[in-house]
Amino acid sequence: LENNSTVKTGCAGVDKILNGGFKKGILTEIYGESGTGKTQIALQTAVCCGFSGCVYICTEDVFPVKRFNQMSQNMWCDKEDKVCKKNIFIEHLTESHELVSCIRVRLPKLLKLNNVSAVIIDSVAAPFRCENTNYVQRAEELKELATNLLYIAQEYNLAVICINQVTACFDGSDDVLPTLGLVWSNMITCRLKITKTFQECRELTIAFAPHLPSGLVAKFVITKKGIED
Ligand code: ADP
Numbered sequence: 001l002e003n004n005s006t007v008k009t010g011c012a013g014v015d016k017i018l019n020g021g022f023k024k025g026i027l028t029e030i031y032g033e034s035g036t037g038k039t040q041i042a043l044q045t046a047v048c049c050g051f052s053g054c055v056y057i058c059t060e061d062v063f064p065v066k067r068f069n070q071m072s073q074n075m076w077c078d079k080e081d082k083v084c085k086k087n088i089f090i091e092h093l094t095e096s097h098e099l100v101s102c103i104r105v106r107l108p109k110l111l112k113l114n115n116v117s118a119v120i121i122d123s124v125a126a127p128f129r130c131e132n133t134n135y136v137q138r139a140e141e142l143k144e145l146a147t148n149l150l151y152i153a154q155e156y157n158l159a160v161i162c163i164n165q166v167t168a169c170f171d172g173s174d175d176v177l178p179t180l181g182l183v184w185s186n187m188i189t190c191r192l193k194i195t196k197t198f199q200e201c202r203e204l205t206i207a208f209a210p211h212l213p214s215g216l217v218a219k220f221v222i223t224k225k226g227i228e229d
Contacts, residue, residue: 017204055091
């Protein structure tokens, strides 16, 4: 399994099908219905980064500090809450223009001064979801966001992980598709889908990734400790 070129989720089965973890230098999208475990995977990845650094941008709920500490204690055997002592940079933004400018202006400044191996956005969909949308402006903002994220992924050799929501697939099936449209999806190099099978059992499927065999599935469960095989 690759090491320096990936960022682990800390769940062996998931890391295995991802050939070590989230690939650095590209944009990875995780999509799935609400409650499938997208945030849990993102959080555990942030925990896994430890001192190698992570930027976590929240656009829906505030950063789940308690859950982060719970996972962190499990992984690093912390004796106390150490969220502030790890190299994690947390931001909360709700407006699309704030997110775009954060990635374009503030993030590069932070990355020049700090070692960071992953940038996580939970979620990209929320700031672009609002009603009364000007679709041309929205597409331009999404393009700028994706372009700048890809630049950062390559320039600073880090994994960019974007959580996305889903929309119904209008083909009569129960399947779902990631939201945000073609301008966005064309910039994504790796797309992962999470589904809930029963109770706390989940499946992560490689929906699209040129560097991985597509269709591979990893099963995992969400427990008090985090995400596990
Ligand atoms: P999404 O981001 O896809 O909406 P989440 O990542 O927030 O979903 O996952 C929520 C699910 O994670 C909950 O339904 C619950 O099953 C599980 N979960 C969250 N915290 C814990 C915990 N401390 N112990 C066990 N399961 C948990």
